[in-house]
Amino acid sequence: MDFWLKVVLAVVLGMMLWRLWPAARHQLDHGPKGTSKDWQAAILPIGAVVLFIVFLVMMVRN
Amino acid sequence: MSEFNPTVARGRDSVLSTNKVIRNTYILLSMTLVFSAVMAAIGMSMNLSSGSSMMMSLGALGLIWLVLPRFENSTGGIVVVFAISGLLGMGLGPMLNYYMAMANGPQLVGTALGGTGVIFLGLSGYALTTRKDFSFMGGFLFVGLLVVFGAMIANLFFAIPALALAVSAGIILLMSGLILYDTSRMIHGGETNYIRATVGLYLSIYNLFISLLHILGALSGDD
Structure with a gap:
């Protein structure tokens, strides 16, 4: 560039x-500050996003 | 029996207005995404240079910063939203042409597009069905964005591929968090303007798509 x-x-x-x-x-x-329960509720879907992206990467590598 | 109950009435009004904001946001968002896709196809067919693509992105940024705040409470705001999504969509043309030229290009672009759709629908569905309040994530998300912008500035000059990948991964996580945050703000009355809500969600989807395409392109093994 x-x-x-x-x-x-x-x-x-x-x-x-x-x-x-x-x-x-x-x-x-x-x-507002979140409790540990609040953070768990947020980490769950974001963790699912991470796993989904790993799956997509594996899919395009094959 | 027909005693007026202001709490109930206000509560019902609030629910109706929240539902209206959500409905209008998703209608406008779907229209801008389709428009953006059409403009991206036009941008691809015109074989735009990366310089003109950057100018369009800067133009869209200018509209977001300078023009949108003046029109966000009027119907003129809808025109501005389409102008923003049109410029950003057309600006995608050169990048899409670059990836489409790779051996597995169509698969990469299709996977990034489908993946973005699944992530957005999944996260929005999660926020809408659980109705959890994710406003507590605001500080974390804003600081995360500051860190990512700082890393992007540094990597413009150092050009470390691993850092570029880390930035893309960070953007995907932050945009996922922002989708939860923005959707929850609409549900809980933190965002009452559907034009602003649409632009926020559109930008999250746009950045998610670009970063996902970058990661898939870098890790696909096709150099």
Whole structure:
């Protein structure tokens, strides 16, 4: 990739970081905190996504 | 007997308005996805360069940041959503052409497309049927996005293939979390604007597809 294209992309990503930072800070300071039961309910479907992706990778490798 | 009960009435109104937001979001989302696919096909047939693809993505980003907030409460917002999905869809053209040129390209693209659909429907179905509140994931997801953006900036200059794969894997996990988070926000009244909800879910699906295609392309064994 051209160097200047990389610089433009880096600037855009940096702007995204800059825009996202206040929201992240607000969520960390004032967002609701989950219990271990809440996290289990979230990890279950995300774990299923991970297994599904492993399955897809195996499928395209064969 | 016909005593007015504001709690019940408000509760029913709230449920009706939540259902309306969910219904409108999924209708608009399905239309934008179809439109995006059509624009991607046009982008492929036009053999666009990767530079023009990047310009379209930047244009879509500009619309999301600068134009959408002004129109999100009016019907003009729907036009903006279609413009965003059209630009992002057309911008996919060069990347899809690159993968389609690989020996197992059609299989890769088809698998990534189907996989994205299954993941989105599965996670949305999970959030809609369990009706769990995933708002507690907000902090984790936002910090995760910051870390991923930081890693993407670093990898633009270091170009480490393993880091690129790790970023794609991280994006898939974060977008999966965001689908749960956004769907749960619609269910529990945290998001009452279907235009904003549609753009959020569309971007999650879009990023999920790109990252899944990248991982499948890298690990398919076809160099």
